[in-house]
Amino acid sequence: MAGAPARRFEFEGRARESSGAVPLAASLSSDRVPVLQRSIRYHRPRAPFCGIGYCTGCLVRVNGAPNVRACRYVPAAGDRVRTENAWPSPRFDVMGALDFLFPGGVDTLRGFRRPAALTGAYQRVVRRLAGYGAPPTPEGARVPPPPPIAREVDVGIVGGGPSGTAAAAKLRAAGRNVLVIDRSADPPAGAPDVPRLRGTVTFLPPRSAPGDPFVLLGFSEPDQGIRVTAAQVVVAPGGYDGSLLFEGNDRPGILTADGAFALARGPDHPPFRRAIVVGGGPRAAAVLRAFGHRVEAVVAPLAIVPEVVRIASELEVPLYPRTLVERATGRARVRRLRLRSRGKGTRFDLACDAVVLAHRRLPSTQLFFQAGARVEWRAGAGAYFPVLTTDGATTVAGLYAAGSAAGAVEGDAAASGERAAEGLLRAAGPATAEAASTPDRSELEGYYRELLAGRPGGRWIACACEDVLLDEIEAANRAGYRGIEVIKRYTGVGTGLCQGRYCLPDALLVLALLEGRTPAEVGYITQRPPAVPTPLGALAAIGTAPPETGGP
Amino acid sequence: MSAPSRSRYRVVVVGAGVIGLYTAHHLAAAGAGPILVVDRGFLSSGASGRNGGGVRQQWETRATVRLARESVAAYRRFGRDFGYNLWFRQGGYLFLAENDRELARLRAVHDLVRSEGLPSEILDPARVAGLVPGIAAGAAVGGTYLASDGVLYPFPAIWGLYEDVRARGVEVALGLEVLGVDARDGRVAAVRTSRGRIETEIVVNAAGGWSADLAQRAGLPSPNTATRHEILATEPMKPFLDPMVVRVSDGLYFSQTMRGEIVGGVTGTNGTGVEGGMPTSPRFLLGMARALVRLVPRLAPLGVLRAWSGFYDDTPDGFPVIGEDPRRPGFVHANGFGGHGFMLAPAASRRVARAAMGETVDLDPATFSPARFLSSERPPSVERLQLG
Ligand SMILES: Cc1cc2nc3c(=O)[nH]c(=O)nc-3n(C[C@H](O)[C@H](O)[C@H](O)COP(=O)(O)OP(=O)(O)OC[C@H]3O[C@@H](n4cnc5c(N)ncnc54)[C@H](O)[C@@H]3O)c2cc1C
Numbered sequence: 001m002a003g004a005p006a007r008r009f010e011f012e013g014r015a016r017e018s019s020g021a022v023p024l025a026a027s028l029s030s031d032r033v034p035v036l037q038r039s040i041r042y043h044r045p046r047a048p049f050c051g052i053g054y055c056t057g058c059l060v061r062v063n064g065a066p067n068v069r070a071c072r073y074v075p076a077a078g079d080r081v082r083t084e085n086a087w088p089s090p091r092f093d094v095m096g097a098l099d100f101l102f103p104g105g106v107d108t109l110r111g112f113r114r115p116a117a118l119t120g121a122y123q124r125v126v127r128r129l130a131g132y133g134a135p136p137t138p139e140g141a142r143v144p145p146p147p148p149i150a151r152e153v154d155v156g157i158v159g160g161g162p163s164g165t166a167a168a169a170k171l172r173a174a175g176r177n178v179l180v181i182d183r184s185a186d187p188p189a190g191a192p193d194v195p196r197l198r199g200t201v202t203f204l205p206p207r208s209a210p211g212d213p214f215v216l217l218g219f220s221e222p223d224q225g226i227r228v229t230a231a232q233v234v235v236a237p238g239g240y241d242g243s244l245l246f247e248g249n250d251r252p253g254i255l256t257a258d259g260a261f262a263l264a265r266g267p268d269h270p271p272f273r274r275a276i277v278v279g280g281g282p283r284a285a286a287v288l289r290a291f292g293h294r295v296e297a298v299v300a301p302l303a304i305v306p307e308v309v310r311i312a313s314e315l316e317v318p319l320y321p322r323t324l325v326e327r328a329t330g331r332a333r334v335r336r337l338r339l340r341s342r343g344k345g346t347r348f349d350l351a352c353d354a355v356v357l358a359h360r361r362l363p364s365t366q367l368f369f370q371a372g373a374r375v376e377w378r379a380g381a382g383a384y385f386p387v388l389t390t391d392g393a394t395t396v397a398g399l400y401a402a403g404s405a406a407g408a409v410e411g412d413a414a415a416s417g418e419r420a421a422e423g424l425l426r427a428a429g430p431a432t433a434e435a436a437s438t439p440d441r442s443e444l445e446g447y448y449r450e451l452l453a454g455r456p457g458g459r460w461i462a463c464a465c466e467d468v469l470l471d472e473i474e475a476a477n478r479a480g481y482r483g484i485e486v487i488k489r490y491t492g493v494g495t496g497l498c499q500g501r502y503c504l505p506d507a508l509l510v511l512a513l514l515e516g517r518t519p520a521e522v523g524y525i526t527q528r529p530p531a532v533p534t535p536l537g538a539l540a541a542i543g544t545a546p547p548e549t550g551g552p
Numbered sequence: 553m554s555a556p557s558r559s560r561y562r563v564v565v566v567g568a569g570v571i572g573l574y575t576a577h578h579l580a581a582a583g584a585g586p587i588l589v590v591d592r593g594f595l596s597s598g599a600s601g602r603n604g605g606g607v608r609q610q611w612e613t614r615a616t617v618r619l620a621r622e623s624v625a626a627y628r629r630f631g632r633d634f635g636y637n638l639w640f641r642q643g644g645y646l647f648l649a650e651n652d653r654e655l656a657r658l659r660a661v662h663d664l665v666r667s668e669g670l671p672s673e674i675l676d677p678a679r680v681a682g683l684v685p686g687i688a689a690g691a692a693v694g695g696t697y698l699a700s701d702g703v704l705y706p707f708p709a710i711w712g713l714y715e716d717v718r719a720r721g722v723e724v725a726l727g728l729e730v731l732g733v734d735a736r737d738g739r740v741a742a743v744r745t746s747r748g749r750i751e752t753e754i755v756v757n758a759a760g761g762w763s764a765d766l767a768q769r770a771g772l773p774s775p776n777t778a779t780r781h782e783i784l785a786t787e788p789m790k791p792f793l794d795p796m797v798v799r800v801s802d803g804l805y806f807s808q809t810m811r812g813e814i815v816g817g818v819t820g821t822n823g824t825g826v827e828g829g830m831p832t833s834p835r836f837l838l839g840m841a842r843a844l845v846r847l848v849p850r851l852a853p854l855g856v857l858r859a860w861s862g863f864y865d866d867t868p869d870g871f872p873v874i875g876e877d878p879r880r881p882g883f884v885h886a887n888g889f890g891g892h893g894f895m896l897a898p899a900a901s902r903r904v905a906r907a908a909m910g911e912t913v914d915l916d917p918a919t920f921s922p923a924r925f926l927s928s929e930r931p932p933s934v935e936r937l938q939l940g
């Protein structure tokens with residue numbers, strides 16, 4: 001993207017420049033972890049975290065439209081961008097002065113009931129504090145919404161990573177009319193040339209009748225609707241880096257590995273000077289390879305694989321295997337991590353200016369669930385995966401899975417895409433296997449058992465979108481509420497913008513401990529469509545568009 | 553999960569939704585004896601955990617206006633009585649008319665509501681625009697508005713009732729399904745459940761969308777039908793909209809929660825019967841987005857956060873079914889609440905409890921009793937304002 005003309009836009013009333021496809025968040029400040037807003041209940045500073053448009057860390061207002069993800073939005077010339085939900089500025093916290101009123105946390109379930117005469121006043125204040133951005137202004141909406149992109153193909157492929165691209169190439173070679181739909185603008189370097197559409201598929205409903213085509217609905221950022229009709233579908237959306245529960249895990253500077261990559265302006269410009277990498281597997285190795293000279297230490301909740309040991313020793317980065325992360329401190333940005341070695345229990349601190357979470361890759365399974373495909377709990381990975389045949393057929397005829405969402409491990413992604421393509425060409429499947437949820441415990445459950453035994457006090461944020469405290473989950477459990485579905489409704493955990501991606505996987509493990517059951521018994525979190533918040537305007541336009549004609 | 557501790561109860565309430573739990577509360581408060589509430593799902597898995605939280609007193613019949621008005625008073629006291637904050641925000645209900653015929657219908661509602669002492673108002677387009685910022689020009693010729701209507705959070709009502717009844721000694725068994733109802737000498741004698749038989753004198757059918765199914769399991773055909781209704785929520789934003797807005801022509805309804813989300817749907821049904829489960833359909837998601845963006849174009853950039861669906865339990869005349877089934881003494885109905893069971897629950901369930909105890913109830917039997925469906929006479933009135 002070098003050499004692209006610079007574009008002028010405005011941020012908080014000041015002129016800025018950006019070039020190429022650099023998203024707003026990466027062009028806002030030199031350290032790229034700008035504090036952009038405050039959280040809703042505890043007005044904690046919020047900064048980019050996930051880097052892939054899922055979390056609540058980077059919401060800004062662009063030209064009168066609220067809740068724009070700065071990590072995804074590429075500014076256009078003349079854009080007016082400002083921060084929201086932070087008064088007088090995101091870095092300056094006036095609301096903190098009121099904190100002493102709520103030593104145990106802001107109890108929206110039982111609090112604010114007395115005196116009854118104040119009900120209206122409480123409601124006005126709380127209503128104003130809740131909500132993210134201000135309502136859209138007329139300029140914020142394109143009226144009418146832009147016409148949607150409508151395509152009709154033989155095979156729709158969701159996800160253009162190595163697995164989706166490999167599946168597409170193979171199917172194309174066999175004469176199928178394919179379309180890869182992927183959120184990123186550019187194909188991976190050296191990828192075979194296949195038809196691509198930039199967009200996010202957010203809704204894949206079950207077919208109305210077995211012979212009918214699938215309809216893939218979604219949007220191309222920021223607000224253009226997408227509707228792709230396909231006889232068969234390969235779902236290969238990959239995964240994302242999971243979060244980890246510890247005190248202060250929402251401090252600015254704490255990033256997922258996805259976030260670190262997204263906010264870096266190239267390998268020599270990571271969004272930190274000295275980061276602690278959390279994790280000891282392939283993903284941690286990737287982070288080390290990319291940003292090695294800026295990594296201060298590697299801290300792993302579980303064991304550390306030889307590959308990480310090798311890279312770290314070359315870079316002379318110290319390793320802390322089997323270590324509990326207890327607490328992050330630092331005001332505007334994380335400065336220090338409090339750790340406890342497992343077993344021995346000795347506590348120690350490490351200084352840093354960022355923490356990169358790379359300990360756990362989680363599959364993106366929403367579309368399988370929406371389409372009615374069965375999923376099963378895999379204890380080893382600590383996540384749900386679709387039930388599949390060996391050639392990637394799901395339990396829904398015509399729907400195939402590939403890549404890490406299908407459980408492929410790194411290095412096997414392209415091969416898993418080819419297997420799915422071959423399965424599709426042979427019309428293999430559907431899978432009939434009963435979901436075989438494994439009863440074993442995941443290793444992370446053991447991690448949390450140790451971490452939470454003798455957990456020091458303080459505000460542990462279990463859900464950063466909704467500011468839900470771990471204390472609240474424990475209290476709900478003590479009050480007799482059981483199962484993830486009920487705990488979610490009782491506490492609000494998982495009901496925010498990330499749709500539970502960053503809080504529910506850990507909440508499930510914690511609940512398994514509290515309830516003395518396996519995570520699979522605590523429940524599957526029904527993931528309601530759309531898979532990613534989808535603009536009303538994009539959906540409205542699809543709804544109005546005449547039936548599509550022709551192929552891509 | 554929580555298994556029943558006894559083999560015999562005075563009352564078994566089937567359904568731990570707002571109707572079943574509220575009924576159990578009134579029964580326990582009246583000292584009805586050992587009470588068991590059963591539900592095959594988790595707490596709030598039925599319509600009580602899937603609705604829009606709208607509470608209105610604008611109706612087409614006096615009978616419904618009165619039940620709703622009494623319920624509004626109860627919900628205002630809920631925080632004091634049950635310890636949970638419903639965030640019952642009385643921002644009004646605004647019905648929109650697109651033409652004079654619809655406005656004439658609303659005028660009749662307005663006259664009735666006023667005659668019941670509630671200060672409903674007729675609004676001109678300018679006042680409508682003042683209440684719905686950004687509404688498209690010419691979208692309404694007018695509307696009716698009652699400021700004391702509003703929206704609440706359904707979940708805390710369930711938590712408050714659940715804790716209240718348990719504190720009163722009521723047992724709540726979740727994950728337990730009623731498979732059949734046994735009779736002896738024509739009277740209710742026991743329920744057969746997924747975990748064995750439980751003796752009881754009284755069964756309360758508070759099974760929501762599954763009420764006809766439960767009645768059938770008791771050998772009592774019911775005219776109720778389950779219809780699936782879909783609903784969505786957007787990303788939260790700062791306060792934008794005060795009232796619940798309902799459009800008469802197509803049943804589009806939406807409001808803004810305390811949290812800031814726009815929550816709404818289109819009242820038209822998305823299918824009949826409980827067999828298909830509770831999916832979200834593209835027809836709804838796209839159609840709802842289109843309707844909303846046409847009415848309030850500036851909402852276009854707002855993201856839809858989630859969509860879901862649930863069952864209404866509809867009756868032929870639009871009134872709920874409250875009272876003992878004349879065909880089976882001991883079998884008491886508390887169902888048929890359509891899309892309005894939450895807003896009628898406090899008042900209706902008080903009568904259900906009285907009926908279950910064999911006491912007289914101040915409801916017109918021709919309007920509410922299950923017996924009305926057994927005679928061939930035409931219903932004396934029909935509640936048609938089944939919107940929002
Ligand atoms: C999308 C939608 C929007 C709505 N909006 C509103 C609104 O704005 N305002 C309003 O007042 N109302 C609204 N409603 C209607 C309202 O939600 C219902 O009328 C009300 O919740 C009914 O409560 P209930 O307790 O009767 O039923 P439910 O909450 O459905 O409870 C019935 C329970 O019975 C259980 N059950 C059924 N059969 C059996 C069996 N055989 N054995 C054991 N358990 C069984 C079920 O598991 C279920 O939990 C809406 C409904 C929907 C679907």
Ligand code: FES
Nearest residue numbers: 049051053055071
């Ligand atoms: S950092 Fe942009 S959404 Fe998470």
